[in-house]
Every structure is written in structure tokens, then in C-alpha cells.
Amino acid sequence: MSKEIEALRWDVFARNRRCEAEIIDPTAGPCYDNWGDQVVPSKANWKNGEMDYVRLEHHGDRHELLNDHIWLCPGHHRGTGPSAGYQWATSHRREQREWLETLYVDLTR
Numbered sequence: 001m002s003k004e005i006e007a008l009r010w011d012v013f014a015r016n017r018r019c020e021a022e023i024i025d026p027t028a029g030p031c032y033d034n035w036g037d038q039v040v041p042s043k044a045n046w047k048n049g050e051m052d053y054v055r056l057e058h059h060g061d062r063h064e065l066l067n068d069h070i071w072l073c074p075g076h077h078r079g080t081g082p083s084a085g086y087q088w089a090t091s092h093r094r095e096q097r098e099w100l101e102t103l104y105v106d107l108t109r
């Protein structure tokens with residue numbers, strides 16, 4: 001993983017320091033790690049989480065790219081754990097986009 005991507009991953013995580021699925025969707029349920037164990041994403045284990053790309057067509061530096069990504073646990077990103085493949089991420093694209101758009105306004109003030 002390149003230094004730039006790694007830095008972007010940190011920026012995306014640092015925005016809320018938690019899985020953003022539970023912010024966007026209060027009914028998203030608990031988070032799960034790569035191995036299907038329930039997890040509370042934190043600064044201690046953030047590298048096990050994943051960025052999800054939401055196509056909003058922002059271009060440019062990290063400040064801009066931040067607005068095209070949300071940070072998710074593997075459970076909400078890829079459906080690990082008891083959800084058995086149900087991918088919260090792909091079924092909540094519209095909600096992700098709307099939430100990111102509200103952040104974008106804040107970032108450009």
C-alpha cells in the first residue's frame with residue numbers, strides 16, 4: 001500500500017474514529033472484523049478497517065479525496081461475520097453519498 005493511500009486511510013478513519021456505517025445508519029448493527037468477530041473500531045485497530053469509495057467525482061489532493069471515501073469495518077464493507085455476505089455498503093450507496101455531501105459542505109467553509 002502506498003504512503004499516499006495509507007495517509008488517506010488514516011484521514012478517513014480520523015474523521016470520526018469509528019465505523020461510519022453506524023453514523024450513517026443507526027440500524028446498521030454491530031461491526032465485525034476480517035475474521036467474523038465482533039469488533040469496536042478504534043485507534044488501536046483501525047488498520048483492520050477499510051475504505052469504501054463513493055463516486056462523487058472529487059479530484060485532487062487528500063483533502064478532496066477524503067470526501068469520496070467512508071471508513072467501514074470489514075463487516076459493513078464486505079459482509080463478514082453473521083451477516084453472511086450481506087453488504088451494508090453496497091445497499092446504502094445513496095445514504096453514503098448524501099452523508100458525504102453534508103460533510104463536503106463543512107470542509108469547504
Ligand SMILES: [Zn+2]
Binds near residue numbers: 020
Ligand atoms: Zn462497521
